[in-house]
Amino acid sequence: MLFRRLCVSVLKSKHNPFFLSPIFTNPLTVFQSYPASSSNFENLKLGFQRTIAVNSQGFVSGSTANSTMDDSRRPPLVPIPHPDSFGRTEVFRALEASLGATFSSQPTVPDPNPLIIVISGPSGVGKDAVIKRLREVREDLHFVVTATTRAQRPGEVDGKDYFFFSKEEFISMIDKNELLEYALVYGDYKGIPKQQIREYMAKGCDIVLRVDIQGAATLRRILRNGAVFVFLVAESEEALVKRLIDRKTESTEALLMRVASAREELRHLKEFDYVVVNKEGELESSVNLVESIIDAEKAKVHQRRVVI
Numbered sequence: 576m577l578f579r580r581l582c583v584s585v586l587k588s589k590h591n592p593f594f595l596s597p598i599f600t601n602p603l604t605v606f607q608s609y610p611a612s613s614s615n616f617e618n619l620k621l622g623f624q625r626t627i628a629v630n631s632q633g634f635v636s637g638s639t640a641n642s643t644m645d646d647s648r649r650p651p652l653v654p655i656p657h658p659d660s661f662g663r664t665e666v667f668r669a670l671e672a673s674l675g676a677t678f679s680s681q682p683t684v685p686d687p688n689p690l691i692i693v694i695s696g697p698s699g700v701g702k703d704a705v706i707k708r709l710r711e712v713r714e715d716l717h718f719v720v721t722a723t724t725r726a727q728r729p730g731e732v733d734g735k736d737y738f739f740f741s742k743e744e745f746i747s748m749i750d751k752n753e754l755l756e757y758a759l760v761y762g763d764y765k766g767i768p769k770q771q772i773r774e775y776m777a778k779g780c781d782i783v784l785r786v787d788i789q790g791a792a793t794l795r796r797i798l799r800n801g802a803v804f805v806f807l808v809a810e811s812e813e814a815l816v817k818r819l820i821d822r823k824t825e826s827t828e829a830l831l832m833r834v835a836s837a838r839e840e841l842r843h844l845k846e847f848d849y850v851v852v853n854k855e856g857e858l859e860s861s862v863n864l865v866e867s868i869i870d871a872e873k874a875k876v877h878q879r880r881v882v883i
């Protein structure tokens with residue numbers, strides 16, 4: 576359509592010697608003989624490069640030949656039926672013939688790389704709540720199960736809540752460099768098994784890691800820009816404290832410690848790529864925003880790349 580408009584506007588120009596030429600008074604619709612012989616074509620020169628040919632039945636043929644291209648390399652002049660009047664297959668085939676090449680059905684760009692998403696933020700901000708919902712709404716997401724040496728609590732499932740190991744087993748994993756990151760927390764080890772990440776990335780899954788602020792700093796040093804770092808915050812300090820009180824899971828000492836650390840932790844915000852404000856009663860919006868971040872990362876021309 577655009578091409579036809581171009582031809583018409585060029586031809587209607589008062590500088591054009593073909594103005595009101597009889598070929599453009601014919602409707603460009605009737606298809607009688609295919610392929611039309613090149614003698615049927617009247618050639619119109621547009622500028623210096625592109626030669627356009629329109630036959631009396633309304634077929635358009637063109638080549639991008641420049642003056643130095645020899646005939647053996649030039650695609651054959653093939654009439655192209657107009658999509659208004661002919662089926663998609665006929666137009667498609669004619670375009671291929673005219674270009675002298677078939678159109679590839681290969682994906683235009685490769686699949687995006689699997690992503691590692693590190694979610695961090697102060698205690699009580701809603702990391703677990705956001706991740707739990709994210710896993711419900713998003714397929715191909717693997718939440719890494721942490722390895723720990725702490726005792727299994729009633730109701731906890733090995734391999735789902737944590738992977739439970741003895742201290743000897745855990746130290747052996749450290750020695751064999753099988754952990755991406757680990758820490759000793761109140762006398763117990765916690766760490767991220769590399770093998771689990773490798774396995775799920777190989778399946779094309781995106782990986783979610785939930786870590787505290789110190790863990791995020793360590794992962795940033797290891798993964799650099801290979802992972803995307805998301806900092807979750809509450810809309811205010813007041814909202815965060817109320818949320819922690821309402822959760823009723825901490826002793827008063829632990830509560831005080833978590834609230835005090837939250838202030839300090841906020842200073843690390845600048846080390847992250849994105850910040851998501853998890854507002855009171857708006858968990859769904861926070862999850863949507865994390866999803867949008869993942870989608871945007873997957874649309875990046877220069878994809879993050881990481882080898883674990």
Ligand SMILES: Nc1ncnc2c1ncn2[C@@H]1O[C@H](COP(=O)(O)OP(=O)(O)OP(=O)(O)O)[C@@H](O)[C@H]1O
Nearest residue numbers: 698699700701702703704818822854855856857858
């Ligand atoms: N947007 C929200 N609105 C209201 N309540 C929320 C919101 N997000 C999370 N919560 C609630 O706040 C409490 C703390 O959330 P959660 O346990 O997910 O925090 P966390 O960051 O994982 O904490 P911690 O690091 O201490 O484990 C939970 O009771 C959770 O249900």
